[in-house]
Amino acid sequence: MRPESMKIFDELRNLNVLTVQNAKREGKKVVGCYCTYTPQELILASGASPVTLCGTRQEPIPAAERDLPRNLCPLIKSSYGFAVTAKCPYFEAADVLVAETTCDGKKKMYELMSKIKPMHVMNLPQGPKGEEALVAWAKEMNILKDWLAEKFEVEITEADIRKAIKLMNRERSAMRNLHATTKVKPAPITGVDLLVSVWTKGFNINKEDGITLVEQLTAEIEELTAKGISPFTNETPRILLTGCPVGFGSEKVVRLLEESGASVVAFENCSGYKALDRLVDESENKDVMVALAEKYLNIPCSCMTPNEGRFDLINKMAKEYQVDAIVDLTWQACHTYNIEAYAIRDYVQNQLSLPYMHLETDYSESDVEQLRVRVQAFLELIQGE
Amino acid sequence: MITAGIDVGSVSTKVVLLIDDEIKYLVRPTGWSPRDAGLHAYQELLDSAGCNNNDVSGVVGTGYGRISLPIIDKAVTEIHCHARGANYLVGQGGLLIDIGGQDSKAILMNERGKVVDFAMNDKCAAGTGRFLQVIAAALGVDVSELADLAENRQPLDINSMCTVFAESEVISLLAKGSDKRDIIAGIHRSVARRVWGMASRFGPAQCVIFTGGVAQNHDVRNRLSQEAGCPVIVPEISQMAGALGAALYARELKK
Secondary structure, three states, rough: OOOHHHHHHHHHHHHHHHHHHHHHHEEEEEEEEEEOOOOHHHHHHHOOOEEEOOOOOOOOHHHHHOOOOOOHHHHHHHHHHHHHHOOOOHHHHHOEEEEOOOOOOHHHHHHHHOOOOOOOEOOOOOOOOOOOHHHHHHHHHHHHHHHHHHHHHHOOOHHHHHHHHHHHHHHHHHHHHHHHHHHOOOOOOOOOHHHHHHHHHOOOOOOOOHHHHHHHHHHHHHHHHHHOOOOOOOOOOEEEEEEEOOOOOOOOHHHHHHHHHOEEEEEEOOOOOOOOOOOOOOOOOOHHHHHHHHHHHHHOOOOOOOOOOHHHHHHHHHHHOOOOEEEEEEEEOOOOHHHHHHHHHHHHHHHHHOOOEEEEOOOOOOOHHHHHHHHHHHHHHOOOO | OEEEEEEEEEEEEEEEEEEOOOOEEEEEOOOOOHHHHHHHHHHHHHHHHHOOOHHEEEEEEOOOOOOOOOOOOOOOOOOHHHHHHHHHHHHOEEEEEEEOOEEEEEEEEEEOOOOEEEEEEOOOOOOOOOHHHHHHHOOOOOOHHHHHOOOOOOOOOOOOOOHHHHHHHHHHHHOOOOOHHHHHHHHHHHHHHHHHHHHHOOOOOEEEEEEEEEOOOOOHHHHHHHHHOEEEEEOOOOHHHHHHHHHHHHHHHHH
């Protein structure tokens, strides 16, 4: 049985657009973001609303390929395609954009995109370790703060930032609880539903309403669990998905896994749990920018070198979510995740002793049947045929 | 007990009837309808064996058309069927390479034919049977002639992995006046290198078991042996490994 609240999330996709447009009409500023490295706290503290931008669908990719190379990651092409075709309502609503230098493809694409809307790009350190990286990233926080203050002609106080940190931590906690609902065996909801709810939430600029909605969904899922209701059985193989971000429109691998008889219970990727694992330190005596820098710098994305945090997080989640296997998804031409897959395979097979499969694909449907063979063969393998 | 395995591949459909330990088999082109190809080939084999569907205790389908067959008890992926069939034919485990019409696979199996790990080529058809068909057409020869033409020839370097680009590369080599036989040898070596590149993750191997349609090409076989640095075993009915594996699964299912 599907939770009733999921219907609200299904409708939220349309509702989110109206919410953004209404906010704009009321004079609210909107800041478009692409990545979990964006410190939403600073945007909230400036009085503006952060909103995720579209980038998980195939449709605008041909338009993007007029300007961008074809053998580029579909996420970059889709994001850019939405921008140039004016098909993403959130992009259209955004007054300014904030992005980060997470990869070479994105940072060069942002140069082109910045001709469409005012954009600030934060220089992300190459690695999470060392005092220099933290100092540099804290400085980037200050530069962003000043940029927002100037753009929106506001003063951003420390109190504003502290308030925003509390709000964002509440949101993260609510999202963490939502993710945690699938720790039970069998999971009470499908991975596709979990993904849809987490994803649509990102486009909701109304933070308080969003938190309430997520809490409502979580409570309802917990009721299902208490009644022992689940779309799966105790024998259904439980999968942890890691790798590149997955969103609505690019959920084909999650769908294939579940159509083939698995249950995707954990999303380690940044569109899932990765950025929720750590909260921002709320201590009053802590420098607020350092607190933000610490949190965001420690997101274990493959753009970081070294990226040991990802191994630890996979290990922790594999245990907490009682997974039977790990699937690592790389979007075509995402070099960092693609190369890191080698080390992840070794770690998963040899340290965690779990079956592992790496898939490289794009948003198109062109290889679905081939992927289906690999997914089904992988499930046959972990089920002992 | 009689069981059947139907392997509907992208190019050909293979059917095996396992009558106790006797293997009867049939290969037919798949054509445009995987469903019809599978059903007709199955019926044809039943007729020639003098039995009907009621005599068959179980049917397992495999290959890309496996889901379209209405008569099967179960669908099992070709990865597992090839392993099971190849293991039955050669009586050992190890590293299995299967090159079919549209894809190539490297499968690591235990001594009972159970899959331990596997790799499969991505999207494109480089290094598959289809690749050889395209090149053969560009050179104006039949696929069945490739092996003899290339035997003992000095392979030319073919650098393109993409089927279409490799075809252009072949055409430009012809334009330069290169010998057709050396070009084919080069193509065979590139097929062997590509598939071994994928399989070597599971290596080094004592020997490689090679199945699928391309395994019929003895020059590819020899060049694969050179790349892998070990002997290559090709079962006599290498093309039937998948269908045979499916029939063996059907037998287990009904035990």
